[in-house]
Amino acid sequence: MSQSAPTYVGVSMKIDGKIWGRRPIWIDGEVTGTINCESEVLIGPTARVKATIHAATIKVNGQVEGELYASERMEVLPQGFIRGNLTNLPGCLVIHEGGVIEGGCLTASKVEVKNIMPETRPKLLGTTTTQSPQPA
Numbered sequence: 001m002s003q004s005a006p007t008y009v010g011v012s013m014k015i016d017g018k019i020w021g022r023r024p025i026w027i028d029g030e031v032t033g034t035i036n037c038e039s040e041v042l043i044g045p046t047a048r049v050k051a052t053i054h055a056a057t058i059k060v061n062g063q064v065e066g067e068l069y070a071s072e073r074m075e076v077l078p079q080g081f082i083r084g085n086l087t088n089l090p091g092c093l094v095i096h097e098g099g100v101i102e103g104g105c106l107t108a109s110k111v112e113v114k115n116i117m118p119e120t121r122p123k124l125l126g127t128t129t130t131q132s133p134q135p136a
Helices: 110-116
Strands: 007-008 012-022 025-027 030-041 048-060 064-067 068-076 082-084 086-088 093-095 098-104 105-107
Touching: 012 093, 025 086, 068 110
Parallel strands: 007 025, 012 030, 025 030, 030 048, 048 064, 048 068, 064 082, 068 086, 068 093, 082 098, 086 105
Antiparallel strands: none
């Protein structure tokens, strides 16, 4: 996991919608929707995820159903189960003993992966832009 503290979705949490972050995201609960992360997404062993995931690194040790896009590395850990399609760089997919993928794996060039990844971040709620007062 990256040096910065992760955003944590705990076992008792359920999220339906979009998650967008710059820091690592660690999921042990349920997520349905879309996950966009500029860093790492870790799907823990108790997680149940039905989502499209875009991240630099994706590590799956729980259950995921959806499309996964990694711009750097993808790992299916021993308890990981993925039903869906994966897109990543050549040589950057690791499947540990016990890890399962039911779906397709597509390797893409750095340019292709970059074009797949979301480019814009949503505005944070409650933030406004202010303009300096102009002299009269």
